[in-house]
Amino acid sequence: MPADPRTAFAHRRRRGAELFLLLLALAVGIGAYAAVGLGVEGTTPTDIIGYGGWLVLLVVAAHVTVRFTAPYADPVLLPVVAALNGLGLAMIHRIDLAELEQNTEANTFARDQLIWMTLGVLVFVAVLVLLRDHRRLQAFTYTSGLAAVVLLLLPLLPVIGREINGARIWINIGPMSFQPGEVAKVLLVVFFAGYLVLHRDALALAGRRVLGIDLPRGRDLGPILGMWLVSLGILVFQRDLGSSLLFFGLFLVMLYVATERPGWLLLGGTLFAVGAYFAYLVMPHVKARVGAWIDPFGTEYDSYQIVQGMYGQAWGGLVGRGLGQGDPTLIPFSYSDFIVAAIGEELGLTGVMAVILLYGLIVERGLRTALVARDAFGKLVAAGLAVVFALQVFVVIGGVTKLIPLTGLTTPFMSYGGSSLIANWAIIALLLRISDQARRPLPDLSGPADDDATAVVMIR
Amino acid sequence: MSELTLMLIRFAYLAILWIFVLSAISVIRSDMFGARIEQTPRAERREQRRAQKTQRNRPKPAKRPRGAPTHVAILEGANAGETISLDDAPLLIGRGSDAAIRLDDDYVSTRHARIAASGDQWFIEDLGSTNGTYLGSQRLTQPASLQLGSQVRIGKTTLELRK
Numbered sequence: 001m002p003a004d005p006r007t008a009f010a011h012r013r014r015r016g017a018e019l020f021l022l023l024l025a026l027a028v029g030i031g032a033y034a035a036v037g038l039g040v041e042g043t044t045p046t047d048i049i050g051y052g053g054w055l056v057l058l059v060v061a062a063h064v065t066v067r068f069t070a071p072y073a074d075p076v077l078l079p080v081v082a083a084l085n086g087l088g089l090a091m092i093h094r095i096d097l098a099e100l101e102q103n104t105e106a107n108t109f110a111r112d113q114l115i116w117m118t119l120g121v122l123v124f125v126a127v128l129v130l131l132r133d134h135r136r137l138q139a140f141t142y143t144s145g146l147a148a149v150v151l152l153l154l155p156l157l158p159v160i161g162r163e164i165n166g167a168r169i170w171i172n173i174g175p176m177s178f179q180p181g182e183v184a185k186v187l188l189v190v191f192f193a194g195y196l197v198l199h200r201d202a203l204a205l206a207g208r209r210v211l212g213i214d215l216p217r218g219r220d221l222g223p224i225l226g227m228w229l230v231s232l233g234i235l236v237f238q239r240d241l242g243s244s245l246l247f248f249g250l251f252l253v254m255l256y257v258a259t260e261r262p263g264w265l266l267l268g269g270t271l272f273a274v275g276a277y278f279a280y281l282v283m284p285h286v287k288a289r290v291g292a293w294i295d296p297f298g299t300e301y302d303s304y305q306i307v308q309g310m311y312g313q314a315w316g317g318l319v320g321r322g323l324g325q326g327d328p329t330l331i332p333f334s335y336s337d338f339i340v341a342a343i344g345e346e347l348g349l350t351g352v353m354a355v356i357l358l359y360g361l362i363v364e365r366g367l368r369t370a371l372v373a374r375d376a377f378g379k380l381v382a383a384g385l386a387v388v389f390a391l392q393v394f395v396v397i398g399g400v401t402k403l404i405p406l407t408g409l410t411t412p413f414m415s416y417g418g419s420s421l422i423a424n425w426a427i428i429a430l431l432l433r434i435s436d437q438a439r440r441p442l443p444d445l446s447g448p449a450d451d452d453a454t455a456v457v458m459i460r
Numbered sequence: 461m462s463e464l465t466l467m468l469i470r471f472a473y474l475a476i477l478w479i480f481v482l483s484a485i486s487v488i489r490s491d492m493f494g495a496r497i498e499q500t501p502r503a504e505r506r507e508q509r510r511a512q513k514t515q516r517n518r519p520k521p522a523k524r525p526r527g528a529p530t531h532v533a534i535l536e537g538a539n540a541g542e543t544i545s546l547d548d549a550p551l552l553i554g555r556g557s558d559a560a561i562r563l564d565d566d567y568v569s570t571r572h573a574r575i576a577a578s579g580d581q582w583f584i585e586d587l588g589s590t591n592g593t594y595l596g597s598q599r600l601t602q603p604a605s606l607q608l609g610s611q612v613r614i615g616k617t618t619l620e621l622r623k
Contacts, residue, residue, distance in 0.1 A: 011491070012491075014487070014491065017487045017490075020483070020487075021480070021483060021487060024476075024479065024480040024483055025480060027476055027480070028476055028480050031473055031476050032473065035469050035473045038465075038466075038469055039466060039469070075487055075491065076484050076488055079480075079484065080484055087477075319471070319474060320470065320474075321470075322466050322467065322469065322470035323469075323470070323473060325466065325470075347473070347474065347477070348474075350474050350477075350478070351474060351477060354474075354480075354481050357481050358481060358484070361481075361484055361485070361488070364488070365488070455567050456567075456590055456591060457567055457591045457592075
């Protein structure tokens with residue numbers, strides 16, 4: 001009956017559904033904290049009221065902000081993120097407790113992580129309040145591209161750059177260290193989206209066909225080659241496999257989304273294969289990662305971390321040891337890169353599947369936002385953010401579960417790491433902003449329908 | 461803490477986790493199918509309730525003499541069954557979005573006709589419509605006075621004044 005799809009399909013606000021899911025997410029986060037206390041010490045932790053109250057406060061602040069500044073935004077993103085963050089916090093707290101048991105002087109991370117989460121929520125609120133229309137970001141296309149490159153170069157500078165565990169991706173600001181690459185990925189998405197919106201026609205239509213594949217013109221290859229070089233540069237100078245893979249993959253997918261031409265994927269895939277093979281031959285640490293992946297139980301390469309992670313997950317089995325019952329300190333860095341292995345140990349395959357599914361939901365909502373977005377820039381930004389998220393989760397969880405060679409990346413929202421947490425909260429705020437714009441009903445501009453359409457009664 | 465309690469806690473926590481995952485999925489599902497088509501019965505009811513409320517809150521307009529018409533009823537056509545109050549007169553009838561009586565009828569013009577009061581009398585006036593406005597069997601060429609119960613035909617729609 002209603003022919004006009006715009007009036008026929010109107011999204012609801014769904015803020016009530018969001019609140020309901022947020023309550024469940026709080027149950028997930030605070031429940032994990034309580035279960036950890038019960039498992040480790042036999043009683044609920046004494047500070048659960050304060051801790052739970054703080055989480056509730058953060059979640060309510062985020063929810064109220066969404067209610068007022070983005071009433072039509074997607075109802076699922078925020079609760080899923082809150083649940084993942086809460087579970088990650090409880091897990092880090094659990095590993096802290098285990099470390100303290102062995103050594104009372106050990107570093108603890110849970111408190112820092114809670115502070116970072118608070119900052120993350122503040123950034124989330126700030127993005128939603130200050131950025132009322134994501135299209136304004138399009139004006140900062142080249143600014144954000146430049147800022148991203150500068151941020152990526154910062155760790156290479158002599159004084160503030162810092163090398164931790166072989167990768168030079170940190171900078172020191174006073175007592176804190178920060179990974180600028182995490183912020184750079186958001187800026188790069190904005191840059192790619194702004195660039196591709198303007199140039200996608202040239203990239204998509206000009207070019208010739210070779211062997212049934214549309215190849216782009218030589219001059220259009222400039223940016224993709226540049227991006228390839230940047231990724232390789234990160235790989236060579238910062239020895240950071242994960243970020244290099246992330247940035248290149250992001251660029252390729254956004255190019256494909258913008259131009260709808262699979263030729264780019266083929267070309268980029270070839271370039272990636274060439275670069276990866278070259279890196280494997282030339283760079284010893286890449287070779288070591290691949291070697292440890294192919295033969296983790298061999299003695300040739302150092303694969304202690306992967307093997308410990310695998311033992312932990314195997315011990316966890318289908319339903320896990322129970323929170324507080326495992327032994328996650330045996331896995332090096334179980335509080336950051338390997339947190340999924342620790343979850344596999346204590347919550348089992350059932351828990352890891354839930355976590356992966358939650359990540360899948362975030363990606364799905366991001367892509368759905370891209371689909372319903374009304375402007376090309378918003379579409380590209382949403383798709384890019386979803387892809388960056390998906391790639392990061394794939395790379396790190398794939399590495400931990402030995403699906404692909406291990407590369408260092410943080411597990412979004414769960415790993416210990418302030419820069420990653422803040423950047424990911426900003427990503428979610430951007431996605432909510434775009435989805436609010438996309439799902440908001442169109443203003444009624446139809447005006448009076450034209451009179452021509454009136455059917456004429458035939459009079460004999 | 462006994463083994464059994466720990467096991468119960470473990471399974472209870474996994475259950476909470478999965479309940480959360482499944483509710484998130486069900487919200488997504490309802491978001492997909494629950495996107496409302498304009499004027500679902502629920503929305504309609506809500507609108508009616510709102511209309512009633514505004515009617516109740518509005519101060520009664522100057523008392524009309526007893527026996528005067530109070531509303532227009534649509535008898536036939538796509539919108540059959542609707543009634544529109546005469547309080548907001550003059551009323552524009554048409555297919556356009558600015559019409560007070562909006563008819564979903566292909567044979568109705570955007571701005572088709574007008575119902576207006578002059579003193580105690582109600583008049584209907586054709587606004588140069590394509591297919592004309594009929595009072596009984598007469599096509600209107602000039603404003604005609606409307607009596608209670610006299611049927612007006614506009615396109616495939618018939619309406620009349622009621623008390």
